Amino acid sequence: MTNPDLAENRNRVAAHLVGREREIELTLAAVAGGRDIVLEGPPGTSKTTILKAITEEWGIPLLFVEGNADLTPAKLVGHHNPARVLREDYSPENFVAGPLTEAMQQGGFLYIEEFNRAPEDTVNTLLTAMADRRITIPRVGTVVAAPTFRVIASMNPYDNVGTTRLSSSVHDRLNRLAVDYQDAEAEHGIVALRTRVTGPLGDRLMDDAVAVTRATRKHPEIRQGSSVRGAIDLVLVAEQLAKMRAVKDPGADAYPPMVYDAMVVALSGRIHLDDAIDATPEQVLREIWEDRFILQPAIAEPG
Numbered sequence: 001m002t003n004p005d006l007a008e009n010r011n012r013v014a015a016h017l018v019g020r021e022r023e024i025e026l027t028l029a030a031v032a033g034g035r036d037i038v039l040e041g042p043p044g045t046s047k048t049t050i051l052k053a054i055t056e057e058w059g060i061p062l063l064f065v066e067g068n069a070d071l072t073p074a075k076l077v078g079h080h081n082p083a084r085v086l087r088e089d090y091s092p093e094n095f096v097a098g099p100l101t102e103a104m105q106q107g108g109f110l111y112i113e114e115f116n117r118a119p120e121d122t123v124n125t126l127l128t129a130m131a132d133r134r135i136t137i138p139r140v141g142t143v144v145a146a147p148t149f150r151v152i153a154s155m156n157p158y159d160n161v162g163t164t165r166l167s168s169s170v171h172d173r174l175n176r177l178a179v180d181y182q183d184a185e186a187e188h189g190i191v192a193l194r195t196r197v198t199g200p201l202g203d204r205l206m207d208d209a210v211a212v213t214r215a216t217r218k219h220p221e222i223r224q225g226s227s228v229r230g231a232i233d234l235v236l237v238a239e240q241l242a243k244m245r246a247v248k249d250p251g252a253d254a255y256p257p258m259v260y261d262a263m264v265v266a267l268s269g270r271i272h273l274d275d276a277i278d279a280t281p282e283q284v285l286r287e288i289w290e291d292r293f294i295l296q297p298a299i300a301e302p303g
């Protein structure tokens with residue numbers, strides 16, 4: 001039996017994104033089933049965009065928290081305003097709700113980015129809230145979660161500096177979905193949607209931006225390449241360079257060097273070289289550029 005409302009909901013959420021039908025359907029199945037979930041994937045793989053689309057369609061808030069060593073349970077739950085406590089003593093009225101309490105009260109999604117960077121006691125506070133759907137706050141009382149409250153966590157699988165290895169008992173309490181980079185066609189669609197460039201120059205810029213950005217993920221000296229965010233920015237930067245340099249069509253001699261310059265701006269900070277490598281990001285980008293514009297110019301030709 002299909003649930004037409006949920007199927008309709010899935011289709012409306014999908015309309016916010018390019019591709020990602022499977023990830024949307026699976027995430028939606030988890031949250032519609034009343035469950036919490038971890039989305040595991042590298043930066044820029046549409047995790048936030050999916051959650052924004054779902055919460056927008058559900059008409060509920062999405063509250064962001066960044067998981068790091070400073071994220072104490074008190075920051076998550078909230079605190080009493082110290083100045084008011086001095087004047088009025090502790091009371092529920094002078095309690096300032098933290099994002100967990102707020103999400104529970106408002107029936108929102110609490111989105112914890114880089115979940116594996118949060119301290120253990122913070123993770124435990126979250127797990128308790130998830131299991132009990134209520135928390136007890138000293139001098140405030142019990143907060144019962146509204147029905148649409150969910151905890152969504154994200155993790156970057158490449159991230160291993162400053163992260164805690166979550167215990168198997170933590171993993172056993174969570175659902176998980178791995179999200180990876182999309183294919184070139186979808187990334188082209190994303191860049192088109194976010195930059196809105198048009199015309200022959202715009203089309204060629206999008207092809208080149210997506211190709212060189214994807215190449216950063218395969219280069220042997222790069223530990224982590226750029227997400228589609230790099231391709232989006234590359235196109236926007238190149239578009240402005242084209243105006244200043246009067247580059248009007250992709251066949252112009254000034255076109256390839258212009259793309260290299262835009263690559264430096266849009267990609268050099270987004271690629272992370274292997275620790276053992278002496279080269280600079282610019283040198284590695286130069287190689288990727290040469291590969292596209294000198295060694296394989298035929299591939300770069302339109303058509």
Ligand SMILES: Nc1ncnc2c1ncn2[C@@H]1O[C@H](COP(=O)(O)OP(=O)(O)OP(=O)(O)O)[C@@H](O)[C@H]1O
Pocket residue numbers: 016017018019020041042043044045046047048049050113154190193194228229
């Ligand atoms: N499938 C998609 N459809 C439309 N836009 C997308 C898609 N994937 C990524 N984007 C765009 O790419 C950018 C990065 O996406 P998003 O912020 O959702 O990534 P993320 O997985 O949350 O990254 P991070 O882990 O760094 O927070 C945004 O500008 C977003 O609009």
Ligand SMILES: [Mg+2]
Pocket residue numbers: 047048049113
């Ligand atoms: Mg995000």
